Amino acid sequence: xxxxxxxxxxxxxxxxxxxxxxxxxxxxxxxxxxxxxxxxxxxxxxxxxxxxxxxxxxxxxxxxxxxxxxxxxxxxxxxxxxxxxxxxxxxxxxxxxxxxxxx
Numbered sequence: 001x002x003x004x005x006x007x008x009x010x011x012x013x014x015x016x017x018x019x020x021x022x023x024x025x026x027x028x029x030x031x032x033x034x035x036x037x038x039x040x041x042x043x044x045x046x047x048x049x050x051x052x053x054x055x056x057x058x059x060x061x062x063x064x065x066x067x068x069x070x071x072x073x074x075x076x077x078x079x080x081x082x083x084x085x086x087x088x089x090x091x092x093x094x095x096x097x098x099x100x101x102x103x
Contacts, residue, residue, distance in 0.1 A: 029086050059096045066092070 023036045045053070066074075071092075078091045085091040 055097070055100060059093060059100055062096050062100070063089075063092055 023034065025032070025034045027033075074092045074095065075088060077095075078085065078088050081091060085094065
């Protein structure tokens with residue numbers, strides 16, 4: 001069976017598709033993707049969204065307060081995890097978020 005490998009016509013591109021939208025290309029952790037924001041939201045965030053944002057802020061603050069011992073313990077657990085987190089930071093964030101949910 002033949003193997004098909006598409007050539008990259010464009011390595012990157014940015015700019016507007018229309019007056020109120022934005023298109024972007026990015027590569028993160030070896031995955032290339034594109035996205036388009038069309039008709040961006042103009043309404044204020046709901047109470048549930050504010051609550052979620054506050055939780056994320058709390059988790060980020062908790063991560064900043066971690067000691068080196070805590071970070072090393074997370075690093076050891078990260079090497080053994082089976083969920084497949086792509087980064088150590090993502091793993092730590094998930095574990096700290098679980099702590100916040102349980103308390």
